[in-house]
Amino acid sequence: MRTCELRGWLLNSVPMNDATDLLKSVRDTSNETEFYTPFPDGYKTGKTKYIAVFGTVMSGLGKGIFSSSLAKLLKDKGLRVSPIKLEGYLNIDSGTLNPFRHGEVFVLDDGMETDMDLGTYERMLDQDLSRHNFTTSGQIYSTILNKERAGGYLGRDVQMIPHVTGEVKYRLRELAVQTDADVVFVEVGGTVGDIENSFYIEALRELSYEEGEGQVLFAALTYILDPPALGEQKSKAAQLGIKRLMEYGIHPHLIACRAEKEVGEKVRQKISIYTNVPVTRVFSMHDLPSIYLLPGKMRQAGLDSEIIQMLGLGGRVNSAVEMKNAAQWEEFAKKIGKADRTVTIGITGKYVTLRDSYASIIKALEHAGVTNDVKVDIRWIETTEITDANVAEALAGVDGIIVPGGFGVRGTEGKIACIKYARENYLPYLGICLGFQMAVVEFARNVCGLAEAGSTEITPDCTDPVISILPEQKKIEGLGGNMRLGGQEVTITPDTIAADLFGGAEHIRQRFRHRYEVDPRYIEQLEAEGLIFSGRHPVHPIMQILELPHGTHPYFVAAQFHPELTSRPLRPQPMFVGLVAAAKKQPKS
Ligand code: GLN
Numbered sequence: 001m002r003t004c005e006l007r008g009w010l011l012n013s014v015p016m017n018d019a020t021d022l023l024k025s026v027r028d029t030s031n032e033t034e035f036y037t038p039f040p041d042g043y044k045t046g047k048t049k050y051i052a053v054f055g056t057v058m059s060g061l062g063k064g065i066f067s068s069s070l071a072k073l074l075k076d077k078g079l080r081v082s083p084i085k086l087e088g089y090l091n092i093d094s095g096t097l098n099p100f101r102h103g104e105v106f107v108l109d110d111g112m113e114t115d116m117d118l119g120t121y122e123r124m125l126d127q128d129l130s131r132h133n134f135t136t137s138g139q140i141y142s143t144i145l146n147k148e149r150a151g152g153y154l155g156r157d158v159q160m161i162p163h164v165t166g167e168v169k170y171r172l173r174e175l176a177v178q179t180d181a182d183v184v185f186v187e188v189g190g191t192v193g194d195i196e197n198s199f200y201i202e203a204l205r206e207l208s209y210e211e212g213e214g215q216v217l218f219a220a221l222t223y224i225l226d227p228p229a230l231g232e233q234k235s236k237a238a239q240l241g242i243k244r245l246m247e248y249g250i251h252p253h254l255i256a257c258r259a260e261k262e263v264g265e266k267v268r269q270k271i272s273i274y275t276n277v278p279v280t281r282v283f284s285m286h287d288l289p290s291i292y293l294l295p296g297k298m299r300q301a302g303l304d305s306e307i308i309q310m311l312g313l314g315g316r317v318n319s320a321v322e323m324k325n326a327a328q329w330e331e332f333a334k335k336i337g338k339a340d341r342t343v344t345i346g347i348t349g350k351y352v353t354l355r356d357s358y359a360s361i362i363k364a365l366e367h368a369g370v371t372n373d374v375k376v377d378i379r380w381i382e383t384t385e386i387t388d389a390n391v392a393e394a395l396a397g398v399d400g401i402i403v404p405g406g407f408g409v410r411g412t413e414g415k416i417a418c419i420k421y422a423r424e425n426y427l428p429y430l431g432i433c434l435g436f437q438m439a440v441v442e443f444a445r446n447v448c449g450l451a452e453a454g455s456t457e458i459t460p461d462c463t464d465p466v467i468s469i470l471p472e473q474k475k476i477e478g479l480g481g482n483m484r485l486g487g488q489e490v491t492i493t494p495d496t497i498a499a500d501l502f503g504g505a506e507h508i509r510q511r512f513r514h515r516y517e518v519d520p521r522y523i524e525q526l527e528a529e530g531l532i533f534s535g536r537h538p539v540h541p542i543m544q545i546l547e548l549p550h551g552t553h554p555y556f557v558a559a560q561f562h563p564e565l566t567s568r569p570l571r572p573q574p575m576f577v578g579l580v581a582a583a584k585k586q587p588k589s
Contacts, residue, residue: 111486431558
């Protein structure tokens with residue numbers, strides 16, 4: 001049995017498993033020792049390995065993309081992987097963040113509102129995540145402060161080290177136990193040098209020390225400058241960025257060089273010399289037409305084998321499973337960007353200046369495009385100036401439109417004009433959440449003749465509030481005035497387009513994030529005029545999918561939920577597949 005001298009005087013020569021127990025007991029006697037490393041029940045040191053990913057030089061390098069691609073390669077080998085994003089901000093979750101500043105709010109099945117990177121992990125790994133895969137500084141501090149008020153620190157002064165870092169390590173190990181992971185991927189938000197993330201980095205340094213040699217790997221993402229005036233790639237900023245990481249006591253095992261063009265051997269050698277990382281582990285992560293091509297590039301560069309070797313995971317790899325998974329992925333990846341046909345989908349959006357606000361929709365369209373053998377071009381449509389008079393011009397050349405989710409008043413009348421145009425001119429339409437609600441308003445106004453129909457979110461005192469908050473219903477759901485969040489059942493009406501799309505399934509599970517919904521008092525009237533509610537709550541009168549009948553329109557479908565959140569590369573979301581298929585059939589002008 002191995003001994004664990006790394007953990008200092010307390011644990012000298014203690015066998016691994018006993019060491020875990022000892023460390024656990026330390027938790028309750030933290031006033032007698034400088035060690036404070038709470039371990040979750042059932043934790044077995046050495047079972048779970050960790051790969052921590054840091055960003056240097058600048059933010060927005062795609063740490064989540066790197067980390068999820070690597071995790072995918074390991075998952076495809078039959079290993080159990082579990083990612084976690086450590087966010088530096090003090091918010092408890094991402095629910096209150098403005099997508100314009102921080103990218104879309106990604107909602108997990110358990111209702112947690114998270115950073116958009118969780119979407120990248122779910123898609124790349126084809127794996128549902130939970131609140132345990134996402135932590136913010138706000139969560140960490142609030143746990144600690146609550147514990148302090150409850151007398152949980154036994155008279156000790158509560159400090160960044162060891163208590164805050166101890167809480168971080170606890171969460172990582174808790175995730176390891178809960179998910180029985182072979183490898184936990186830890187993505188540290190922000191950039192090395194940010195004050196708000198530095199305790200995460202410190203916690204990971206401690207984790208590596210405590211877990212022992214060969215249990216924790218560090219990967220650094222960096223950026224290679226390529227000034228056009230010089231005409232060559234420069235590595236100085238990257239070197240300095242990685243040095244900054246080393247100042248924290250973290251020596252990377254792996255370096256990914258982000259760059260526009262492939263990073264040449266010479267530059268990689270230079271990075272290698274300055275960092276002591278073998279050049280085989282200095283990887284060129286240059287721009288690719290799709291992030292889904294990255295796992296293949298990593299495999300070609302041998303990153304996965306290096307990691308398996310460094311972490312001693314060879315015995316856990318299942319080669320037969322790996323071959324099957326790799327072939328299936330290759331089949332998908334080789335179709336990306338190869339289609340001859342292009343369809344143009346217009347997306348009306350409030351945050352049109354920031355594509356990150358619609359990351360999942362963009363991905364869902366990419367998946368649906370591959371399935372339909374077409375390339376999907378996206379046209380962003382700012383709706384604030386759109387009216388019935390100019391809508392035809394605004395939508396000229398698009399083969400289909402999406403009105404996505406959103407909050408507030410801005411641009412809603414323009415969206416309604418787009419929906420009216422799509423309905424009347426047989427333009428394929430997919431409405432998402434707000435896009436579902438606006439489709440109901442449009443239908444009520446222009447087909448049912450309720451000229452003053454509206455949503456109380458936008459016009460609180462409108463004459464016919466076809467979309468509203470229903471206190472009674474909310475009481476039933478037990479949600480008060482809060483957002484209806486996370487995965488919920490949807491019952492599908494047989495013999496509808498929705499039933500066709502979902503392969504005849506009677507129930508589906510989809511993710512929601514809304515407060516308003518169709519007022520049940522109007523359902524009968526809307527249906528009498530031809531609107532079909534083809535997806536409903538299994539018990540309560542909550543309308544969840546609408547459509548125009550078969551044969552009356554090429555594709556007019558909308559969902560109160562967010563279908564984009566569950567689209568996966570190899571399992572594209574059917575409502576997007578349907579939209580792109582209908583768009584493909586549009587006559588070319
Ligand atoms: N603002 C609407 C609501 O709260 C729609 C929400 C959304 O599109 N995510 O119901």
